[in-house]
Amino acid sequence: PLPALAVVGRPNVGKSTLVNRIIGRREAVVQDKPGVTRDRVTYEAEWAGRRFKVVDTGGWEQDVLGLDASVAAQAEFAIEAADAVVFVVDATVGATDTDEAVVKLLRRAGKPVVLAANKVDGMSGESDAAVLWSLGLGEPFPISALHGRGTGDLLDEILKAL
Ligand code: GDP
Numbered sequence: 540p541l542p543a544l545a546v547v548g549r550p551n552v553g554k555s556t557l558v559n560r561i562i563g564r565r566e567a568v569v570q571d572k573p574g575v576t577r578d579r580v581t582y583e584a585e586w587a588g589r590r591f592k593v594v595d596t597g598g599w600e601q602d603v604l605g606l607d608a609s610v611a612a613q614a615e616f617a618i619e620a621a622d623a624v625v626f627v628v629d630a631t632v633g634a635t636d637t638d639e640a641v642v643k644l645l646r647r648a649g650k651p652v653v654l655a656a657n658k659v660d661g662m663s664g665e666s667d668a669a670v671l672w673s674l675g676l677g678e679p680f681p682i683s684a685l686h687g688r689g690t691g692d693l694l695d696e697i698l699k700a701l
C-alpha cells in the first residue's frame with residue numbers, strides 16, 4: 540500500500556488548495572466559504588518519482604461539537620490513519636487557539652509533522668511564517684498553495700517524513 544499523508548488544519552487555511560497543488564489537479568473542493576470539504580477525501584499523488592496518498596480533511600466546523608472539538612476530531616481520525624502529516628496554518632492570521640489544540644494532538648500522535656505556513660504569497664510574508672517556530676513543530680515552510688510558491692521545498696520535506 541502507498542504511504543498516506545494527511546493534510547490537517549482549521550477551516551479556510553488552504554488545505555484543499557494545497558491538496559490540489561500536490562496532486563496537480565483541481566479536484567479537492569476549494570471555496571471562499573469555510574468548511575466545504577465535508578469529509579476525508581483521498582487522492583493519489585507523485586513527487587520526485589514517489590507515489591503516495593493524500594488525505595484532505597475539513598468541513599466539520601458546523602458540527603454540534605463546535606469549531607475546536609470538530610477540527611480536533613477530524614484531525615485525530617486523519618492523523619491516526621496517516622504515515623505523516625502536513626499541518627497547515629494561515630501565516631497571515633498566525634496560530635489560533637484551534638491551531639494550538641491541533642498541535643497538542645500532533646504531539647500526542649507522535650507521527651512526523653511538516654508545518655506549512657500558508658498564504659505567504661510574497662516576500663513580505665516570510666516573517667509571518669517565521670513566527671510559527673513558536674508552535675514547537677520545527678521549521679515552518681512558507682508556502683503559497685494558491686500560487687505554488689515554496690510547495691516544491693515542502694514536498695521534498697514531506698517525502699523525507701513519509
Ligand atoms: P480549507 O478550508 O483549509 O480547505 O481552505 P481552502 O483550500 O478551501 O481555501 C480557503 C480560501 O483560502 C480560498 O479562498 C483559497 O483561494 C484561499 N487560499 C488558499 N491558499 C492560499 C494562498 O496561498 N494564498 C492566498 N492569498 N489565498 C489562499
Ligand code: MG
Pocket residue numbers: 554555556568569574575576596597598
Ligand atoms: Mg477544504
